[in-house]
Amino acid sequence: MKKLILVRHGKSSWENNLPDDKRPLKKRAYTDAELIIKAFKLYANKPLKLISSKAVRALETAKLFKKGLAIEDKDFKIIDDLYTFDEDELLSVIRNQPDENNKLMIFGHNPAMTILVNLLGDKEVDNLPTTGLVVIDFEVDKWKDIAEGKTLVTLFPRTFK
Numbered sequence: 001m002k003k004l005i006l007v008r009h010g011k012s013s014w015e016n017n018l019p020d021d022k023r024p025l026k027k028r029a030y031t032d033a034e035l036i037i038k039a040f041k042l043y044a045n046k047p048l049k050l051i052s053s054k055a056v057r058a059l060e061t062a063k064l065f066k067k068g069l070a071i072e073d074k075d076f077k078i079i080d081d082l083y084t085f086d087e088d089e090l091l092s093v094i095r096n097q098p099d100e101n102n103k104l105m106i107f108g109h110n111p112a113m114t115i116l117v118n119l120l121g122d123k124e125v126d127n128l129p130t131t132g133l134v135v136i137d138f139e140v141d142k143w144k145d146i147a148e149g150k151t152l153v154t155l156f157p158r159t160f161k
Contacts, residue, residue, distance in 0.1 A: 002138040002146060005105040008113045011130040012057035021055040021083055032131035032157035033061060037068035039155050040133060049075050052107040053082035062107040082108050087115040095144045121151035132156045
């Protein structure tokens with residue numbers, strides 16, 4: 001069985017004239033992350049592998065979860081190809097993960113994240129909001145075989161405010 005946890009990066013700032021992949025998190029992203037991490041701890045059991053886009057907003061979000069969930073360095077990785085807005089590219093990265101990791105938490109970007117949640121899960125989501133988290137279970141042994149999964153959990157910051 002494989003468990004996929006998709007997390008959209010926290011709310012980012014457009015204030016400075018920075019390249020897209022360099023945009024930092026807004027203050028709201030930190031409080032949203034605290035809310036989601038606290039709620040997710042009820043479902044989080046280790047081992048859990050975290051992989052993140054290299055974009056500052058995704059990587060900083062991932063680091064907040066890493067700290068909040070007490071994830072070891074060996075279970076945290078940055079993958080350049082996760083800096084994508086295309087669901088096929090995102091799915092390709094996931095399907096190429098080592099099969100010894102049964103639980104993957106992915107930090108990435110819309111629209112790829114929302115499209116993938118709806119493509120793989122069995123519950124429709126209009127839009128995966130910033131810092132939104134969705135857990136999908138698959139009855140397969142290999143990441144390359146994930147297709148139709150069961151959406152177990154959806155955690156959105158607005159639910160906890």
